[in-house]
Amino acid sequence: MPTALHVGQKGFEAFLAKEAGSPLEKGPGWVLSQEARQDLCFAHLSLLEPAVFEAPTANALAGKIADFFLETSRSERYEAPWPLCFEAAGAEGLSARARTVEKAFLEKTSRMARVMKLAEQGRPGPGESRGLFVHFVDFKRAFASRRAFGGGQRRMADDAQAPSRSYLKVEEAYLVLGEAPAKGQSVVDLGAAPGGWSFSAAKRGARVLAVDNGPLKGGAAEHPLIEHRAEDAFKFKPAQRVDWLFCDLLEEPRKALDLLRRWVEAGWCRRFVVNLKFGRNDPLPLLREARGLETLCRALKARHLYHDREELTLTGILKP
Numbered sequence: 309m310p311t312a313l314h315v316g317q318k319g320f321e322a323f324l325a326k327e328a329g330s331p332l333e334k335g336p337g338w339v340l341s342q343e344a345r346q347d348l349c350f351a352h353l354s355l356l357e358p359a360v361f362e363a364p365t366a367n368a369l370a371g372k373i374a375d376f377f378l379e380t381s382r383s384e385r386y387e388a389p390w391p392l393c394f395e396a397a398g399a400e401g402l403s404a405r406a407r408t409v410e411k412a413f414l415e416k417t418s419r420m421a422r423v424m425k426l427a428e429q430g431r432p433g434p435g436e437s438r439g440l441f442v443h444f445v446d447f448k449r450a451f452a453s454r455r456a457f458g459g460g461q462r463r464m465a466d467d468a469q470a471p472s473r474s475y476l477k478v479e480e481a482y483l484v485l486g487e488a489p490a491k492g493q494s495v496v497d498l499g500a501a502p503g504g505w506s507f508s509a510a511k512r513g514a515r516v517l518a519v520d521n522g523p524l525k526g527g528a529a530e531h532p533l534i535e536h537r538a539e540d541a542f543k544f545k546p547a548q549r550v551d552w553l554f555c556d557l558l559e560e561p562r563k564a565l566d567l568l569r570r571w572v573e574a575g576w577c578r579r580f581v582v583n584l585k586f587g588r589n590d591p592l593p594l595l596r597e598a599r600g601l602e603t604l605c606r607a608l609k610a611r612h613l614y615h616d617r618e619e620l621t622l623t624g625i626l627k628p
């Protein structure tokens with residue numbers, strides 16, 4: 309039976325377990341599931357069919373992981389860069405442990421100089437990739453696999469001119485989608501204030517209609533590419549189809565999802581980034597409903613972003 313170790317944000321493992329199905333074991337920020345499902349909202353990285361290694365010392369763990377890597381590399385051809393990802397979540401000091409084991413692993417595999425020169429350390433990009441993925445669940449136990457699925461989540465760099473932390477979410481959403489607003493494109497930003505998302509699009513040269521009764525601040529206030537409209541997002545209709553719909557409303561998530569459905573069905577936008585704030589409610593029914601939009605989209609991704617809290621983000625490109 310294929311298994312997967314899904315890694316997500318600490319504190320959200322109950323949702324991750326529900327979404328992954330058939331959980332065998334879980335801990336802070338991770339779930340081991342009997343099913344190897346991919347493309348989960350609450351998983352940032354899924355190690356597919358992982359092996360588990362246990363040893364009392366960092367050196368012994370590194371030796372076991374190096375043996376696993378050598379063994380599974382025999383029939384492998386390394387012609388291009390490949391991801392090498394050692395990670396940990398949960399207990400304090402576990403990340404340092406992962407780094408120590410990674411260092412010892414690199415020493416033990418140094419005789420494979422040509423292969424190791426192609427290794428790119430860190431999280432893989434979105435989608436399935438082949439490499440070596442190691443996740444520590446405690447000091448003596450790590451899961452390792454040669455295949456993983458990345459959701460595309462990543463910690464983003466802030467911009468001093470951005471008026472809100474929300475800015476980081478939309479920046480991260482572009483990575484998940486694989487596209488960002490470009491110069492000359494049009495954006496409608498519903499629930500725009502204080503303007504983090506609008507600022508993010510405008511700094512790339514897009515023209516933004518920022519809809520919110522609240523004021524824009526910081527780099528979004530008086531920005532020449534941002535027009536502020538003090539209107540109700542639910543009543544707003546664009547004069548013509550826009551390149552991007554942004555929606556980050558402090559509203560009941562079902563209402564925001566209905567609003568997105570209306571925009572998608574009417575074809576009022578080409579792409580979207582929409583944040584749904586589920587608060588203390590179970591987000592799984594909402595997620596199932598959101599996935600119903602898949603028939604109208606070329607790419608629909610639902611992600612619990614690195615910068616999301618009790619909310620999730622939908623990104624999509626409409627079918628032509």
Ligand SMILES: C[S@@+](CC[C@H](N)C(=O)[O-])C[C@H]1O[C@@H](n2cnc3c(N)ncnc32)[C@H](O)[C@@H]1O
Binds near residue numbers: 471542
């Ligand atoms: C989380 S904030 C948006 C933050 C923004 N994305 C940013 O980057 O700065 C939510 C916003 O939704 C707005 N909002 C809530 N209901 C609205 C509605 N019906 N119409 C317009 N704006 C609304 C609130 O005024 C608030 O400014």
